[in-house]
Amino acid sequence: MEVITIGNNKGGVGKTMQCYQLACYLANKGHKVLVIDLDSQANLSSSFGIQIQRTLVPEWLIGDVGVEDVIVKPEMTGKLYKNIKIIPASRHLANLSKLLILSEGEIRKEAGRKERLLKKRLQDAKLEFDYVVIDTPPMLGDELIMALVASNRVLIPTQAQDYSIDGLEELMDTFEIIKETENPELEFSIIPSMVNPRRKIERVRMEELSQSFQTTPMIRNLVQMQESISTRRPVCIMGAKSAGRIDYDILWKSLNL
Ligand SMILES: Nc1ncnc2c1ncn2[C@@H]1O[C@H](COP(=O)(O)OP(=O)(O)O)[C@@H](O)[C@H]1O
Ligand SMILES: [Mg+2]
Structure with missing residues (x-):
């Protein structure tokens, strides 16, 4: 089972888009995929058509409920969705850090450190999935750190703006600490996201980015991508000539997915 986190402490860079497209792409290839919305x-x-009143993810992480209490099926029908299950989020997840502090004693006894909780729960559940794909919030908080500890790799969508690239350093510092202390196998890929290649400034920034880091092929900024989310049609089932599908096919291939 490969666990892949999509993370960036900046918002609006295309994390959720990437999670949706990746989960659907893998499922469409016939893999069993668990999607976790953190x-x-x-x-x-x-x-995935799911709106729940109150997620039990904090209770699951702490060990008060089992994985069967948090996993649901996507609302949509269709072949690829049969291969997907999802652990959805709700507003209540914003209380996670507070709840973890309240349960500190129990967590220490059981998992040692709160950072290890998600990894432990995924191991305990002995899940029969080929891939777990995790979406994370735009901050360097417990959710992202737990996801990084539990993952084999992290995909980091990054926009061409200066501030987006500056924020990367903070994320990379965290990544290095986790690699040294908890998860030496963790790998990362920086993915130029929502790029408008016709703008010179973006081309220059992308060039600079690729000098500091190894980057993957880019995902362009395309109206079609927004439509893909709103009509719930992932690009992997669009025509072979659709620009969104082409970008993502090249990206996934470069990542051996
Ligand atoms: N490649 C793209 N082209 C055009 N719009 C995109 C693309 N990727 C994401 N978007 C849109 O940009 C917005 C932010 O993307 P989102 O995936 O929600 O970012 P994040 O999860 O990092 O906050 C959303 O409205 C999304 O539909
Ligand atoms: Mg998001």
């Missing part, structure tokens, strides 16, 4: 805004859950 962002209390629950945008990814909505993309």
Whole structure:
């Protein structure tokens, strides 16, 4: 089972889009995929047609309920969705950090450190999935750190703006600490996201980015991508000539997915 986190402490860079497209792409190839939404805004859950009143994810992480109490099926029908299950989010997830502090004693006894909780729960549940794909909130908080500890790799969508690239350093510092202390196998890929290649400034920034980091092929800024989310048609089932599908096919291939 490969666990892939999509993370960036900046918002609006295309994390949730990437999670949706990746989960659907893998499912369409016939893999069994578990999607975990760790962002209390629950945008990814909505993309799969799911809106829940109150997620039990904090209770699951703490060990009060089992995984069967948090996993649901996507609302949509269709072949690829049969291969997907989802652990959705809701507003309540915003209380996670507080709840973890309240349960500190129990967590220490059981998992040692709160950072290890998600990894432990995924191991305990002995899940029969080929892939777990995790969406995370736009901050360096417990959700992202737990996801990084539990993952084999992290995909980092990054926009061409200066401030987006500056924020990367903070994220990379966290990544290095987790690699040294909890998860030496963790790998990362920086993915130029929502790029408008016709703008010179973006081309220059992308060039600079690729000098500091190894970057993957880019995902362009395309109206079609927004439509893909709103009509709930992932690009992997669009025509072979559709620009969104072409970008993502090249990206996934470069990542051996
Ligand atoms: N490649 C793209 N082209 C055009 N719009 C995109 C693209 N990727 C994401 N978007 C749109 O940009 C907005 C932010 O993307 P989102 O995935 O929600 O970012 P994040 O999860 O990082 O906050 C959303 O409205 C989304 O539909
Ligand atoms: Mg998001």
